[in-house]
Amino acid sequence: MTDQLTFIAYASRATEPFDHARLVKLLAESRANNERDGITGMLVYSDPDFIQILEGPDAAVRALLERIGRDPRHTDVRVLLEEQVSERKYSTWSMGYEPTTPGDGSGEAVAAIQSATDDASTRESTDALGGWFREKAGAERD
Numbered sequence: 001m002t003d004q005l006t007f008i009a010y011a012s013r014a015t016e017p018f019d020h021a022r023l024v025k026l027l028a029e030s031r032a033n034n035e036r037d038g039i040t041g042m043l044v045y046s047d048p049d050f051i052q053i054l055e056g057p058d059a060a061v062r063a064l065l066e067r068i069g070r071d072p073r074h075t076d077v078r079v080l081l082e083e084q085v086s087e088r089k090y091s092t093w094s095m096g097y098e099p100t101t102p103g104d105g106s107g108e109a110v111a112a113i114q115s116a117t118d119d120a121s122t123r124e125s126t127d128a129l130g131g132w133f134r135e136k137a138g139a140e141r142d
Contacts, residue, residue: 005088006058008065009081009126011114012074014048023097026073030095039064040088042096042133046110050074051129055088080113081122089130098136105132 018026023045034040039056052068054061069077090096100106109129116122 004058004084004086005055006061007053007055007081007083007085007089008061008079009051009053009113009122010065010068010077010079012050012052012068012077014045014050015073015075017047018045018073023099027095027097032094033064034094037064040090040093040095042090042093042098042130044098044100044106044110044129044133046100046106049110049114051080051110051113053090053126053130055085055090058084080116081119081126083123096133098133104136106136 027043030043034056037056037060039054039060041053041055043053044051054064065077065079068074098106100110106129109125109132113122113125113129116125
C-alpha cells in the first residue's frame with residue numbers, strides 16, 4: 001500500500017515580472033529544495049500568473065506552501081485544489097517547468113483553472129493543464 005500524499009494546486013501573481021534569468025534561479029532553488037523534501041510537481045508561469053502543482057508528504061507540502069505565502073516574489077497566493085492522493089502524477093519532476101508562449105494553449109489552461117468554481121471543475125482543469133504540460137514537455141524532448 002502507498003502512503004497518502006498531499007496534492008495542492010495553487011495560483012499566485014508575481015509582484016514583478018520574471019524574465020528568463022529569474023525563472024532559472026527560482027527553478028534551481030525550487031528543484032533543490034523539493035528534492036530534499038520529497039516534493040514533486042510542475043510550474044507554469046504566464047506573466048504575471050504562476051500556477052503550481054505540489055505533491056508529496058503532507059507536512060512538507062504545507063510547509064512549502066507557507067513559505068511561498070511569505071515569499072515577497074508572490075502575491076495573492078490561493079489554493080485552488082487540495083486532495084489526499086495515493087500516488088503522484090508528477091513523480092519524475094522535482095519541479096517540472098515549461099515556458100508559455102501566446103497561442104500555445106497555456107493561456108486557456110491557466111484561465112480555466114483560475115475560473116473553476118468547484119473541486120470537480122478544478123480537478124478537470126488541473127488535469128487539462130497537466131496534459132498540456134506533458135504534451136509540451138514531450139514535444140520539446142522529441
